[in-house]
Each structure stands twice: as structure tokens, then as C-alpha cells.
Amino acid sequence: MAAVIAAALPLSGHVLAQHAPPAQEKGPNTADAMLHALTVTYPNPYRAMDAADVKAVLDRVLGYLDAVTPAELINKDSHAPIAKLDKPDPDAVLKPGDFRLTSYEWGVTYAGMLAAGSATGDQRYTDYTVKRHQLMADLTRLYLPVVQADKANAHAPIKSFLNPHALDDAGALCMSFLKAQQAGIKVDYSQLVPICGTFVTEKEYRLKDGTLARGGPGADGQPKMRPLANTLWLDDMFMGVPTIALMGKRTGDAKYYDDAARQVLQFSRRMFNPQLGIYMHGYVEGMRDHPELHWARANGWALMAMVEVLDVLPKNHKQYKAVEAQFRAHANGLARYQHKDGLWHQLIDRPDSYLETSASAIYTYAIARGVNRGYLDKEMFGPMANLAWNAVAAKVNAKGEVEGTCVGTGMAFDPAFYYYRPVSTKAAHGYGPVLLAGAEIIEMNRKFKFGLNDSGLMYQGAR
Numbered sequence: 001m002a003a004v005i006a007a008a009l010p011l012s013g014h015v016l017a018q019h020a021p022p023a024q025e026k027g028p029n030t031a032d033a034m035l036h037a038l039t040v041t042y043p044n045p046y047r048a049m050d051a052a053d054v055k056a057v058l059d060r061v062l063g064y065l066d067a068v069t070p071a072e073l074i075n076k077d078s079h080a081p082i083a084k085l086d087k088p089d090p091d092a093v094l095k096p097g098d099f100r101l102t103s104y105e106w107g108v109t110y111a112g113m114l115a116a117g118s119a120t121g122d123q124r125y126t127d128y129t130v131k132r133h134q135l136m137a138d139l140t141r142l143y144l145p146v147v148q149a150d151k152a153n154a155h156a157p158i159k160s161f162l163n164p165h166a167l168d169d170a171g172a173l174c175m176s177f178l179k180a181q182q183a184g185i186k187v188d189y190s191q192l193v194p195i196c197g198t199f200v201t202e203k204e205y206r207l208k209d210g211t212l213a214r215g216g217p218g219a220d221g222q223p224k225m226r227p228l229a230n231t232l233w234l235d236d237m238f239m240g241v242p243t244i245a246l247m248g249k250r251t252g253d254a255k256y257y258d259d260a261a262r263q264v265l266q267f268s269r270r271m272f273n274p275q276l277g278i279y280m281h282g283y284v285e286g287m288r289d290h291p292e293l294h295w296a297r298a299n300g301w302a303l304m305a306m307v308e309v310l311d312v313l314p315k316n317h318k319q320y321k322a323v324e325a326q327f328r329a330h331a332n333g334l335a336r337y338q339h340k341d342g343l344w345h346q347l348i349d350r351p352d353s354y355l356e357t358s359a360s361a362i363y364t365y366a367i368a369r370g371v372n373r374g375y376l377d378k379e380m381f382g383p384m385a386n387l388a389w390n391a392v393a394a395k396v397n398a399k400g401e402v403e404g405t406c407v408g409t410g411m412a413f414d415p416a417f418y419y420y421r422p423v424s425t426k427a428a429h430g431y432g433p434v435l436l437a438g439a440e441i442i443e444m445n446r447k448f449k450f451g452l453n454d455s456g457l458m459y460q461g462a463r
Contacts, residue, residue, distance in 0.1 A: 004249045036455065043341045044390040045459060048450035051442045055120050057393045058438045062116070062125060062264040064400025065109070067432060068098035071135045073157065077324050088142045090155040098426060101132050101218035101463060104239060105428035107172025111179050112435025118183070119439035126185075133180060133187045136161070140191045162195065167204055167239035175308070178246035179222035184218065193250070201256065207232075207285055208433045210259070211266045212240045230285040233411055237267050238301035242308035249312040260309050261319035267302070268326050277333015291413045294348045298430065300362030302329055307366045310375060324375055331367055331376055335384060342391025346406060346416050354423070356393045357404035361433035366438040371448070378448050384459040386450055389441045392434060397425075405430035 023033065028120050040046070058091030072095040073082040078452050094101060099109075117126035136158060143156035164170040174196035205216030207230060214226035214233060223229035243264045248296055271279045273292060281295040281301050288292040306327040313320050337348045343355040344363060368385040370376035395403045405427040412418070449460040 020415060028393070030184075030417070033242070042106035042386075044394045046051060046387075047390070047452075048386045048445045048457065049390060049393065049441065051120070051446065054200060054389070054393070054438045054442050054445075055122070056360060058116050058120065058125075058435060059122075059395050060396055060398070061251075061402070061434055062113075062128065062323070062400070065099075065402070066128060068123075069101060069132075070095045070097050071101065071132045085138070085142065087157070088146045089299075091156055094157045098400060099428045099431075100171065102136065102169075103156050103428060104168045105432060106132075106431030107176045108309060109435065110173075110176035110431040112439070114176070114179060114185075115439035116435045119442040125435075129176065129180060130185055130187060133185065133189075133192075135178065137188050141196070144195070144283055152386065164196065164199045164203075166214070166235055167200065170199045171236075171239040171243050174200060174243040175246060175299050178243065178250060181248075186218060188331050192264065195244060195411060197243060197247050197250075199261070200240050203246060204240060210262060210264060211270075212236050213285070217278065224308060227282075227411060228284050228287075231411070232267065232270060232283040232285070234267065234271055234279050234283075234295075234298035235301045236270060237305040238308075241305045244310045245312045257313055257317055258319075259322050264306055264309060264318065264323050272326070274329065277336060281329070282413065289438075293411075293413065293418055294350075295418055296344050296346050296348050296359030297362070297409070299330070299334065299348060300359040300366070300433070303327070303334070303366040304362050307369050307373075307375070310373065311369075327370065327375055331370060331381065334363055335349035335365075335381070336386065339391075339417055342387040343404075344387075346421070347415065350415070350419075353419050355404065356406050356423070357392060357407065357432050358427070358430040359401055360388055360390045360429070361402075361430065361437045364437035365433060365440050368437070368444045372440065372444050373417035379459045382444065382448055382450055382459050385441065389437055392437055395430075396434060401425035402427075402434050 057317055073085055073092050074095045075082060076091050076093040079333045085092060099106060110371060113125045113129040117123060139156070140162065141159050143158070144162055146163040147154045147156050147159060157160055161173060162167045174193065177192050177196070180187065181189050205213055207213045211232065213230055215224050215229040215231045218224045241260050244256050244261035244263065248254065248260065270283045273280065278294045278295070279299050280290060280292040281298045283290055306323060309323055310327060313323065319419065334344065337344055339345065339355055343357065344358040345351055348351040364385055367376060367381050371378045371381050371385060403425055405425050406421045407424050407427045409421050447463060449463055450457055451460045
């Protein structure tokens, strides 16, 4: 018999591979009878990763980050540890590690740790966020009066948070505080949330129609060039909008829900290309022509913003369906550009640009969450999310570092800028998305079965 026997591929749980029905003709097989079952060598595992394997990846990330992000204070000159701080000390600073504890990237990481703790049941993830949130609450209590008294000259270990100048200083951190509050975390957020929530909802510069923007008036009365006056960064859909929506849930005030939905739709009207299904990175109000550079991570921030807004926006809100439709349009657009091995390119629609990890991890999270929440069809997007997760997981090295992440990036109107941005394991943008993605994949594969059908990874029913 000329049949070729394929090696068994690893499958999720108890799901068994399904095969084509046997041929009805009698007699010897032709030479091509079983070619469809030949063993395929995939660069990354072609399967739905089980929870234990996902957690093993996340555990490496947790171990690394816990070791290199100390939640401690030291004297800035002597570097001696400060065990207890009962009054504001101008010489106290956070002990330096690999990453800043009060950056927007770490707001995402705190949210990712909370999600991983919930998905895995491992308290260490939750404790990581609680410990650092508690430190920020303690420092805010001590230093906020000092900074408010002299914003220009005061010294504080977390001054950029206590005196925010941009959404980067406040938005993602605020999202993590609000999510932690909703989860019942016993940290006093009574000072933290008003600082960042008020900045995002009331103080950040906006265009005349209320859209969050960069490039408002400077101290000299002239417009700030960020990089041009009245510039929209797609990134700011995430840096501000989830916090606005969460403030609605916290306060019950519908004005926040209205604002969050309006932000999504006004950003999208200016920056989303419906033919391609993806967003441009930068837009300048009043400029007639916009070169469209479809930077991957900014598209990730936009997709994540929408899935976070949908999570709290009341389903009877007048713009709920419009926001959900925009999320679906974007997810469908991104599906067109997924690389054969699971990741997405730095410039999404330019396959000669490099494959980038942080954006791919954000897409994995948002798409899997969309499946779990019913915004996206599990039959189409479940296998896509699993393929993406397997590729992202392969970028977490043995030490727990995330490889292949583009470093911090401004915006530009030429392709060279994006093509040649460096990648680094010290790019903080990769860690939170990996944690969020892994947590959501655990939830998705716990809820739905995915297995092989004629060698293709397919949805196989609810668990």
C-alpha cells in the first residue's frame, strides 16, 4: 500500500484530528492518495497551546520582570536603600532597573499582570502589580503636595506622573489603576485616579471637535510641534480612550461613555483606510495630503483601545454598534496581512519590512478577547489568534525577555523612518502585550476547542 502515514501533531486537550473520508473506490491506492497527510514542518507549533504551556511562557516573563524592576527607593547620590520613607525626601529616587515603573508601557504591563493572575490563578502576577501600585500610592501621598506647591522645581521619584504633560504620562497607568479597582485590589487609589483621570479627560489638548491631539499651545503661546501643530497620533486612541471609558464605569456618568465612543469614531474617520482595513499612523488637521504609513504597533493600540472600550461601554449606548463595527472592520483588515508564520510586519502592508513582536502580541490579545466576548467569529479568528500566539511565544527567550520589539517611536511621513527603527529586548512595549495575549489565549482555549481537521487548525465546538 502506497499510503504515507503522517506523524501525529500535538493537539489541544482531548480534541482528536479529523481526516478526509476514505475513498469509495476499491483497489490499490494511487501514488497521490495520502499526500494531503504528509508531515509538515512548521517554524512554530501548529496547534492550540494548552494552558500549562502558555503559563510556562508567561512565567519566564514574570521571573525576568520581577528581577529587573525593583519596587524600591534609594538615595540618588549614595545609592543606599531607603527602607522607610515617612516624609518627602528630595534625594529619594526609584532604584533603577531595566524598565521605568511609571511609563505608559508599564501601565500596560500592570494590566497584563492582573490578566495573567486571573487567567492562571497564580497570585504572583497580581502581587507584582499590587506591590508597585502600592508604592505609587505611598509616594503620591507624600510628594503630591510638594509638586503642587512648586511644579517647576520640586523633586519627586514619580514626578512625571504627579505633574503629567502628555497622555503618555497618565493614560495607560490610569487604565491599570481603574482595572485594579474593578478587580477589588486593596490599594488606595483615591489620589492616583484623580491625578491621571482628570488629566486625560479634562486637561489634554484637543481639536475643536474634541478629538485628543498633540501640538497645543506652548508656554510661549506658540503651537507645540509634536511633530506638527494639531497632530493626531493613532497611539493616543489607546493612551487616552480606555481610561475615558473606564471613568464612565467608575462614576456612572454617561458623558465619559459618550466621549470615549466619539474619540474612537473621530480618530477612525480621519485615519482609517476602509479599503485596506488598517489605520495610518499620523494625521495633521488641516493638511490636505497624508502619506499613509501603516505602522503596526499604532494599529495595535487602536485595536486594543476599541476592545477595551467595548468591554465597558453599555450595550444600549447609541454608539455601541458603531464602535463594534469599527473594531470588526479593523480586525478583518489585519487578518489579510498576517504573515504565514503568525506575526505581522512593522509596516503592516509592506512585507519587506521586518516582523514585529509587540504589535503582533497586541493583535493576539485584542482578537482573542474579541472572540471571547463575541465581537468576532470564533471560527475565523480563533485559529488566527492561536497561530499568532504561537509565533509571539517563540519570541520569549529562555531568560524571559521579549525579542523583536520595535523601540519607542515617534511619527513620520516617510517609510525609511519605520523600516529602520531598531528592535531591542529593552523595548518596554513588548512585555505587557505578551502577558495580555497569553492570558486571553488561555481563556479562549479554555472556552473553545480548536483541533486539526484535514490538517488545518479549526474551531471544534465549545468546551
